[in-house]
Amino acid sequence: MAERYAARSLLRRVLGAVLSILLLGGLMVAASTWRNGQQAARQAYDRILLGAASDISESIRIQDGTPVVDLPVSAFELLAQAPDDRIYYTVRKANGEMITSVDGSLGIHIPDHRGGATAYFDAELNGEPARFIRVVHRFAERDFSGPVEVVVGQTLRARKAMTAGLVRDTLLPMVMAGLALVLIAWLVVRTALRPLEAITEDLAQRDPYDLTPMATDRLPRELQVMLAAMNRFMGRLDGQIDAMRNLISDTAHQLRTPVAAIRVQAETAMTEAEGSGHSRAMRRLLSRTRSLGDLLEQLLSRALVVHRTDSVSRVPVDLREVALDIVERNDHALLTPGVDLRLEIDETPVMMRGDAFSLGEAAINLLGNALKHGKPPVTVGAGQYGRTAVLWVRDAGPGPDPAIIERLGDRFNRNAGSYEKSTGIGLSIVQSVAAAFDGSVQLNRDKKGFSAALVFPACVRRP
Known part of the structure; x- marks a missing residue:
């Protein structure tokens, strides 16, 4: 029924x-x-x-x-x-x-x-x-x-x-008026449904991968609201599909060279006799394997962050806790053992609206870049400056050249000294998280060194 x-x-x-x-x-x-x-x-x-x-x-x-x-x-x-x-x-x-x-x-x-x-x-x-x-x-x-x-x-x-005559004389005009009203209602509804039929025909004739917004001009207000919601949905879906395509493209692009190198170095190690040559080949194979593992982690992290920023609801997040969690996890000790890592936060909460996991992944990538390409000491901090909430990572190095800074965040962007150690995916994750929560990425060089910061609108504090 x-x-x-x-x-x-x-x-x-x-x-x-x-x-x-x-x-x-x-x-x-x-x-x-x-x-x-x-x-x-x-x-x-x-x-x-x-x-x-x-x-x-x-x-x-x-x-x-x-x-x-x-x-x-x-x-x-x-x-x-x-x-x-x-x-x-x-x-x-x-x-x-x-x-x-x-x-x-x-x-x-x-x-x-x-x-x-x-x-x-x-x-x-x-x-x-x-x-x-x-x-x-x-x-x-x-x-x-x-x-x-x-x-x-x-x-x-x-x-x-x-x-009976009075009732008949009264109801007969009403019956005629009712039939006329039904006919008018049918015509009005048919006319009102024509835009829906046009939308249905447009959707039926579309390519399955065509997620461009539908025109809302000259449509009734109710249909404009519906189409606006549909366009927003298709925009989110297009973003998810684009992220999936990028993940597939990134995976195919990035895994081809290290996998081929690992295969060649493994074959070389097998042909090398026991001795210094064999040990050198094994070290190269191990280095390549670690680099491939880091690359896979970044690719999966980027896909997960893009998915969460579009599907997880925003909640109040204290950026101090994000910075503290990164330092306490001590994951940096595996990448650069013995590095001088510092934490710089205030007692005042630094609140913004976002997703703590995505913000943590972005901060981890900022820290990883500072550890790989910067100079110690490396400092992780958070603070509120006016109406902005800032999560930053600073190292004592000079930072990359200005020309390279302009292209930071582009996938597969490498500088002359990084070669295969950097793919640009880390800062791409950072920029995706910043854009998802109405923020921005700011890169600055000053007397203390080079800093990369995530800047977001701060939550309004209520007394």
Whole structure:
């Protein structure tokens, strides 16, 4: 059932909703119209009964001490306005003596109404429901004194016909208007769905690798919001695919040379006899293997960082803890044993919004570059300067040439002294992390040496 409901088109849902509203409204209007029609018919025909009973009552006269009735034609003309209804009338004295009646054997039960001279009541007339009126005419003459009761009634056929006619006359225009509204709703929905059909056709005709943003011009506001979200999603997906392509390209580009060199050096080591030549070949093989391991770690680190910066939510991070964690992990001792590594942080938190893991990977790469290409002592620190939170690594060396600094962060960028020891992937990771969290990378040379810093907007401190 849920799958069937989910598969229904938007057009059917809107039309179904419109029809449901119209049906519900029609039922409410029909019930209200039926009730109002009954009241209108009752009031109209009750007046006819009252007019006929009043005419008969006014025609009563006292003759020789006895009430006499000359039934007026006007009374029957009034009752004739409901030609299909059966009528009843009777005139009697207070003691129940019949003066005149259409059929005294009908035995209509007339309730006693002592509250007034005129009263309506319902009863059956020849097995049909009927409406009656009782009018009392009081005489106070010498020959006769007392009340004379006039009862007039008729069945309810005309009343029901009048009620049905009122309901029919009211609902027929509503039905026509409802059909017109459904047609208009269908046309409006079809027109509103044309942009969706165009978007669907555009997506169906696209190349699977085409993730360029879709145009949002001349579209309804709701569709612009949807397409904007879709474009952002495709942008993130394109970034992930681009990162995957770069990883594959980087892996293929970087692994080809060291793997070939390892194979050649392994073959050389096998052919070398035991001695100094064999030991030198084994050292070269070991060096190549370590270099390949470092390269693989950087490639995987870059892929992981790019993935996390796009998928992990930002949380408040204290850059002091990132710097402290790098120093306490002591991973630098494996790369450069005995190096003079220092930590420089304040007591005040240095807060920004980001991902602690990605920031740690970026800082590790900054530290690795300083250890490989700089001069001790190497310092890792964090601090807040105005509205910026800074995580930095400084060494005592002069740093690379200005021309090389301009190209730092490009993948596979090597200087003259690094050869295969540097690929530029480390600073590429740093720049990716900085861009992901609205920051930047700043490289500076001063009297203390060369520093590389990650600069981010600081979190606003609340008192």
